[in-house]
Amino acid sequence: MSAASVRAEAKRLLALSLEGGAVSADLVGAVLAALTKSRPAHQLRPLLRVYLTNIRRELARGEARIEHAGPLASADADAIAAHFSKSLGRTVRPVARRNDALLGGFRVRVGDDVTDLTASLRLANLAKSLS
Amino acid sequence: MTLLSAFLAAEPAHKAAPAAATESHGPLDDIIKLFGDFGVDGPHLLVQVINFCILAFVLYRFAIKPALGQLEERIRQAEQLQQDRAAAEAQLAAAQKTAEAKLVAASDEAVKILADARNSAKAAIEAAKAEAQAAQIDVIAKAKAAIEADRVKMMNEVRGEVSRLVVETAAKVLEQNLDDAQRARLNEAAVKQLAH
Numbered sequence A: 001m002s003a004a005s006v007r008a009e010a011k012r013l014l015a016l017s018l019e020g021g022a023v024s025a026d027l028v029g030a031v032l033a034a035l036t037k038s039r040p041a042h043q044l045r046p047l048l049r050v051y052l053t054n055i056r057r058e059l060a061r062g063e064a065r066i067e068h069a070g071p072l073a074s075a076d077a078d079a080i081a082a083h084f085s086k087s088l089g090r091t092v093r094p095v096a097r098r099n100d101a102l103l104g105g106f107r108v109r110v111g112d113d114v115t116d117l118t119a120s121l122r123l124a125n126l127a128k129s130l131s
Numbered sequence B: 001m002t003l004l005s006a007f008l009a010a011e012p013a014h015k016a017a018p019a020a021a022t023e024s025h026g027p028l029d030d031i032i033k034l035f036g037d038f039g040v041d042g043p044h045l046l047v048q049v050i051n052f053c054i055l056a057f058v059l060y061r062f063a064i065k066p067a068l069g070q071l072e073e074r075i076r077q078a079e080q081l082q083q084d085r086a087a088a089e090a091q092l093a094a095a096q097k098t099a100e101a102k103l104v105a106a107s108d109e110a111v112k113i114l115a116d117a118r119n120s121a122k123a124a125i126e127a128a129k130a131e132a133q134a135a136q137i138d139v140i141a142k143a144k145a146a147i148e149a150d151r152v153k154m155m156n157e158v159r160g161e162v163s164r165l166v167v168e169t170a171a172k173v174l175e176q177n178l179d180d181a182q183r184a185r186l187n188e189a190a191v192k193q194l195a196h
Helices: A003-017 A025-038 A041-061 A074-088 A119-130 B002-009 B013-023 B027-037 B042-177 B180-195
Strands: A063-068 A093-098 A105-110 A113-118
Touching: A003 A025, A003 A041, A025 A041, A041 A063, A041 A105, A063 A074, A074 A093, A074 A105, A074 B180, A105 A119, A105 B180, A113 A119, A113 B180, A119 B042
Parallel strands: A063 A093
Antiparallel strands: A063 A105, A105 A113
């Protein structure tokens, strides 16, 4: 199989793995079971690699990875996720992780988009503007 | 020779003259008698004349004529020499005149060349001076620009370094002094900012 056909097949498998616009573990399992039965091993490896990348990207698109300094109330995390669900038009669930190096505020990553509202970024911008 | 002997053998005229004089006494006879008294008589005179003519012919033919020829040749050579000398003098004069004219022309040309050389040297010196001044101004301007650029660069570096130190210090101070309550308030403020 060529790289283009592998990418096209992985994309088709990803579409089969979505339920309501989100990745379903059951559907992923069913796809993998079907693949192992229908494809020889030498074709399966590159296809599974691309499929895994697509699944990760899709999962990242459905997650709001929030890095925050200090405690972040779950209500605030939900509010952040709701904001991005509303702006992106799809359901986004919050995944919070504490990082005190950010000094204050939070940084949200949804897919490839990053929103930074941290005090460390403001200080960095201040240093850049002064230099 | 026989003719001359015949004349010499003939009786002299002055010996015959007295006899004739005795016969006639005209003016011509007196003259002849007078010549006869001086030893001049016709045959001798004729012989003398002939001798003189012969001598004159011989002299003319073998002495005077060659001498005249040589004299004419000398005269001709002298005239030729005179003409050659005159021509040489004329040529010399012309050559001197030409030389003087060439000397004057060369002198004028030398003066002109000297003046041109002086003018060229002066112009070259002025041009070099102007070029040196322009180069000096350019070098000074470039040096000033380089100094100014270095100064600006150093100021920017110093400013950046100071800013970086200030920010790092502020970050460390904040990291050490901010408590969870303050961080929570910052988070709430960020959430409100995101909502707006």
